[in-house]
Amino acid sequence: MTRQTIVAPEIAVSRWFNTKEPLTLAALRGRPILIHAFQMLCPGCVTHGTPQAEKAHRLFRDSDLQVIGLHTVFEHHAAMTPVSLEAYIHEYRLTMPIGVDEPSTAGPLPVTMGRYQMRGTPTAILIGRDGAILHHSFGQEDDMALGARIADALRT
Amino acid sequence: MTRQTIVAPEIAVSRWFNTKEPLTLAALRGRPILIHAFQMLCPGCVTHGTPQAEKAHRLFRDSDLQVIGLHTVFEHHAAMTPVSLEAYIHEYRLTMPIGVDEPSTAGPLPVTMGRYQMRGTPTAILIGRDGAILHHSFGQEDDMALGARIADALRT
Amino acid sequence: MTRQTIVAPEIAVSRWFNTKEPLTLAALRGRPILIHAFQMLCPGCVTHGTPQAEKAHRLFRDSDLQVIGLHTVFEHHAAMTPVSLEAYIHEYRLTMPIGVDEPSTAGPLPVTMGRYQMRGTPTAILIGRDGAILHHSFGQEDDMALGARIADALRT
């Protein structure tokens, strides 16, 4: 079996939290990246996905993994503005870098969400040192399985 | 031992969700009332308090208990507008009547929150058939204890 | 609708833990009783039912409710002896009175379990002050609902 390599498209972010400098995949090339796409009013994100991404951010702090939270608002746009997101980040004590996925002029899906053809939130995307997508999953993911995948990406 | 009766002050609500008619304590006199004060970005409310109030709303559906959710925004006002609350109610499948505590011109605390001298969110207030406050608690409350208190209020 | 009153049959216990005197329903007549039937190796009991009964024992400590744990072994008899039960009670910090349901000479079901026609474990049986069975449920029961039922039984 051979697997076709899919190069991760660049992320489009209109505003950043928890980072002084904007992040780009181009600048991070050479490091594994975990993108956690979420919406602040998505119950499965609040309960499971976002705490899991924050845990990965803290657990692998001494490695060169980069965790990026991506606020991919594709519904209830007026309810999940950057102002609301900022309060959410504060109340939930999130410390990982979080970017707001750039709204699209073409429709409700933001730009990065469209580029990655994400099916909804939460979505976890793991990118290897060479920029290839190693794993793309929608919905709840097991902590142990994710920990193993990240360790594999760090080893490569 | 004697306990001084404290009559529950009227609630002040600027907007309602999940009810056709506005609710007032005056009109509900004769029925027990459970007020659940919350903020949509308060983690302890999202995880425990609000699901608990919604559970009470469903469990005692055939009794004459009235459960009222009260969105008492006292911080991050721009982040927790009625528009955001409406999306929150939709995403978390809340069916109990929910009122927005009327903003105050005097300060950050909304009107009802001030009248009841609530210490924060979540707060649960149980009111008897005679309009007296039976119980006022701040923070996480045990389901079994709350179920017993509501049953007592219904029996009286 | 009328409901036929079923008088709770007496319990048959071969050994007691956490009580100086043996308990009988006859002697407890006039008080509400919650019987929690369990097996120490039943996962649903360990995770949910037994902690719930212990919680009721502690929560209603100042009332005249009597909580009784009943070890109704109907399978793996050699694995759940009183010696094993004693260690279980110690390790799980159980303080409610617990009786060993008397083994039957007629088959694997112990005597009390047979008298009550219990379907398995965990089973919760709530008995009123008059000795009538108020509620008999098999499986997981909600804390809030049970709290309300107990409060009702105490009020009657």
Place this chain on the structure above:
Amino acid sequence: MTRQTIVAPEIAVSRWFNTKEPLTLAALRGRPILIHAFQMLCPGCVTHGTPQAEKAHRLFRDSDLQVIGLHTVFEHHAAMTPVSLEAYIHEYRLTMPIGVDEPSTAGPLPVTMGRYQMRGTPTAILIGRDGAILHHSFGQEDDMALGARIADALRT
């Protein structure tokens, strides 16, 4: 910094469950091994440690990781006999190989527990392909961290 390599001592098992052949570290040399030491009446094992080990057994099924449950009874010996353990394994649907740590004639601690100087249960010990102890932890361990450690051990 240099770390002294500690070679994992052989396990001593008096009885096996869930495996046709007895397992020895010697025969497993070349494969990573996760030893989960537990007692069937230890609440922290029942709730967290044992389900975690069983999860690792299933998650890494297609790798050459060997998970071994080790019943290290050091208290309540009469309560946790192999007969009771067999029922426990059945009721909790455990499928990983489980060995009974060999009782010692010298005292309450079984042989393997003594050799590894375990502090209690649950204990997790991860052994590398070369037979060196990679990690030895007492108490609750995070799923994500354990997943990463196992992946690292598999990669080496």
